[in-house]
Amino acid sequence: MDFSNVLINWYLQNMRNLPWRETTNPYHIWLSEIILQQTRVAQGLPYYYAFLKKFPDVNALANADEEDVLKLWQGLGYYSRARNLHFTAKTIVNDMHGEFPSNYKELLKLKGVGEYTAAAIASFSYNEPVAVLDGNVFRVLSRYFGINLDISQSKSKIEFQKLAQSLLPDNNASEFNQAIMEFGALQCVPKNPNCSSCVFNSSCYALQKNEIDKLPYKSKKIKVTKRFLNYLILEDSNKNIIVEKRVENGIWKNLFQFPLIEEIEEKNSDESMMIIKNFNFKDKRPVDIFVYNEDYIRHKLSHQDLHIRFYKLNYDCELEGAESIEKIKKYPYPIVLHNFIEANFS
Known part of the structure; x- marks a missing residue:
């Protein structure tokens, strides 16, 4: 043939x-x-x-x-x-x-x-x-x-x-x-x-030879790393939000995100809250904190399995660098953050 x-x-x-x-x-x-x-x-x-x-x-x-x-x-x-x-x-x-x-x-x-x-x-x-x-x-x-x-x-x-x-x-x-x-x-x-x-x-x-399921042969297995990410939505007295650009190498370089606290192991939302309560943004403390999602949002990448929570931190003062919702929506984000913004900031 x-x-x-x-x-x-x-x-x-x-x-x-x-x-x-x-x-x-x-x-x-x-x-x-x-x-x-x-x-x-x-x-x-x-x-x-x-x-x-x-x-x-x-x-x-x-x-x-x-x-x-x-x-x-x-x-x-x-x-x-x-x-x-x-x-x-x-x-x-x-x-x-x-x-x-x-x-x-x-x-x-x-x-x-x-x-x-x-x-x-x-x-x-x-x-x-x-x-x-x-x-x-x-x-x-x-x-x-x-x-x-x-x-x-x-x-x-x-x-x-x-x-x-x-x-x-x-x-x-x-x-x-x-x-x-x-x-x-x-x-x-x-x-x-x-x-x-x-x-x-x-x-x-x-x-x-009845080998359809065996070919092609590939020995390498992809090692998947679990990561536990807590994103902090810092909202000031003017309803403006802090976002930042990721500049380090790795996933999502040059995209935008909320301030991030990463943990090395899985925790329930109350355990993570204990760490977040100590978060200090330029010597300013929030007056109120709550969690958007008690359960992790899972977001799978080729080599990483991301477990994500979002926390809201309300401030009774202006925050340096905070921007309006309309402006932050114009920035590029990882899709999981984009979806969160679209769902929560109309």
């Missing part, structure tokens, strides 16, 4: 109608690929449209304030993608006269652009014959060809890249790359794929 031709024929009959497939504009394709890292198409599509509306070209994005970029990104998570997106836009405008690199090797030099993203832009925009390798491609190749190499190992990645490259039609790189990713997204899905309707069901190794 000619794997590549069968795959492309399947794609032409089954592909989704997605806007970045209707263009070879590298800015549009780069934007879509950055958004779709760690994000499903259904979730990412509204963000793609929103970014193009607000920043229609790389110059508009480069000239934007980072806070505006982060605000528009709010809810997508993995915010380093947005910071890198903005940084790279400025690099392209300031150092490259606003012109995207036109080949894989040069694209790799851009911040936030790894091997997969560079291959995607190079093949989709310029039809350069370089194969993409992402989770979908690993899954399709490992199942069809019966490859049980550990995909978390760099040496395995080299072998998969060689195989993908050998299957790539030199004159049709764009279509093949999109086809194999689409096949993994729609047909050869991680769990319970419908193999009876698959165009490869007569020749797929994993189906013949």
